[in-house]
Amino acid sequence: xxxxxxxxxxxxxxxxxxxxxxxxxxxxxxxxxxxxxxxxxxxxxxxxxxxxxxxxxxxxxxxxxxxxxxxxxxxxxxxxxxxxxxxxxxxxxxxxxxxxxxxxxxxxxxxxxxxxxxxxxxxxxxxxxxxxxxxxxxxxxxxxxxxxxxxxxxxxxxxxxxxxxxxxxxxxxxxxxxxxxxxxxxxxxxxxxxxxxxxxxxxxxxxxxxxxxxxxxxxxxxxxxxxxxxxxxxxxxxxxxxxxxxxxxxxxxxxxxxxxxxxxxxxxxxxxxxxxxxxxxxxxxxxxxxxxxxxxxxxxxxxxxxxxxxxxxx
Numbered sequence: 001x002x003x004x005x006x007x008x009x010x011x012x013x014x015x016x017x018x019x020x021x022x023x024x025x026x027x028x029x030x031x032x033x034x035x036x037x038x039x040x041x042x043x044x045x046x047x048x049x050x051x052x053x054x055x056x057x058x059x060x061x062x063x064x065x066x067x068x069x070x071x072x073x074x075x076x077x078x079x080x081x082x083x084x085x086x087x088x089x090x091x092x093x094x095x096x097x098x099x100x101x102x103x104x105x106x107x108x109x110x111x112x113x114x115x116x117x118x119x120x121x122x123x124x125x126x127x128x129x130x131x132x133x134x135x136x137x138x139x140x141x142x143x144x145x146x147x148x149x150x151x152x153x154x155x156x157x158x159x160x161x162x163x164x165x166x167x168x169x170x171x172x173x174x175x176x177x178x179x180x181x182x183x184x185x186x187x188x189x190x191x192x193x194x195x196x197x198x199x200x201x202x203x204x205x206x207x208x209x210x211x212x213x214x215x216x217x218x219x220x221x222x223x224x225x226x227x228x229x230x231x232x233x234x235x236x237x238x239x240x241x242x243x244x245x246x247x248x249x250x251x252x253x254x255x256x257x258x259x260x261x262x263x264x265x266x267x268x269x270x271x272x273x274x275x276x277x278x279x280x281x282x283x284x285x286x287x288x289x290x291x292x293x294x295x296x297x298x299x300x301x302x303x304x305x306x307x308x309x310x311x312x313x314x
Contacts, residue, residue, distance in 0.1 A: 017155055021174035027087040028158075032171050035082060041166035044074055077164045084160045085169040088112045088119065092153075094177060097298075099263075100148040100184040106141045118162040123175075124154045148183045148259065148302050182298045185267055186260035208232040244269070245287070246297075247279045255306045263301050270294040281307050 022032040037045070048070045055063030093107030108121060108128065116132040121141055130137045145151065152175075159170035208221055211231040221232045246265050251258035262278070269276045270293070277287035278297045285293075285300055 017172050018174065021155055021172040024090060024092065024156075024173050024175055027089045028085060028171050030086060033082060033085055034170055035078065036168045036170065038161065038165055038168055040164075041074075044070065044166055048074070074166055077166050080163055081160060081167050081169045084116055084162050085119070085158065085171065088116065088158065090121075090156070090158065090173055092175065092177060094179060098145050098179055098181045100145060100181050100260075102145055102184075103142040104145045104151075104179050104181070106143055106153070108139050108141055109136075110138070111136050116160075118160055120159050120161075122157045122159070145179075145181045148181045148256070150178050150303065151181055152178050180299065180302050182302045183256065183259040183263040185264040186257065187264045187268070208234060244274060245277045245279055248281060249279070259301050259304060263298065266294060266297045266301070280304055 020032065020034075022028055048067050051063045051067035051070070054060060055067060089111045091109040091111075093109065095105050095107075098104045106123075108130070110116075110119065110130055110132060112132050112135050114135050116135070119130045119132065121128040121130070121139070123141060124143050126141050126143050128139045128141045130139050143153070154175070156173040156175050157170060158173060159168055161168050208224060209232060211220060211233045219234045221234055225231045246262050246269075248258055248262065251261045253261070266276070266278070270289075270291075273289065275287050275289045276293070276297075278285040278300060280300060283300055283304070285296055288296070
């Protein structure tokens with residue numbers, strides 16, 4: 001069997017799921033819900049048929065009663081399972097930061113207008129079970145993030161087997177959002193040296209001056225006051241911050257390793273309060289500092305596409 005013939009059923013099934021998916025912002029409509037029997041439900045149906053045939057063959061009233069009672073109970077359970085999922089609305093809370101090799105913790109806010117029980121959410125191998133005792137609930141779905149870059153969120157499957165597990169009501173939700181995955185941070189020798197090197201203390205002792213009203217009590221030189229009778233305040237000088245460039249061409253290794261090293265340096269220099277810039281092939285991020293510079297640098301690393309060999313030679 002060829003690879004194409006083996007994969008076309010899966011591709012067809014994926015296209016059908018996307019066409020059948022409901023909108024994420026709207027309550028689940030009736031036409032987007034599907035009911036599938038479980039193994040237990042199939043066994044239940046077979047038991048009803050066997051009891052019915054037994055009653056017909058032997059004219060056994062008790063078998064008739066039990067068969068019709070099980071059938072009626074199954075119909076009620078089917079309706080309860082269907083209503084448990086009908087009208088559920090799901091909203092997403094996208095993760096703030098995701099690094100390659102970690103998890104994208106996707107927040108789910110589920111509303112149902114009435115209590116719901118045993119709702120299950122599945123996406124990309126991750127699962128979450130929620131109960132809505134007051135018609136509303138929240139949870140986190142941990143999706144794997146194996147590689148950096150822009151990753152579209154997968155289809156979200158919501159289902160329930162409540163109350164008896166005879167049938168499974170399910171629906172697919174179309175998630176149009178995307179997440180930006182940053183490179184996996186990697187510390188190299190230069191980053192480790194910067195983290196443990198001199199000049200990274202918050203401040204250096206520079207001397208004493210006469211105390212003034214409003215000075216921090218923790219910085220008053222009490223020993224000096226006990227010896228001289230003059231209350232003084234410790235003065236600290238903040239060391240100059242480094243101003244540097246993070247250069248793609250100065251890193252070693254393949255593309256992903258270079259981006260991981262640069263990501264580690266961005267995080268390290270941000271913690272140190274440095275002013276830094278970023279140089280990538282085809283992109284130069286001016287020197288800056290603070291949370292905005294950190295976000296711009298990480299976004300540039302996540303979106304970076306290495307130039308083709310012809311573009312590099314030209």
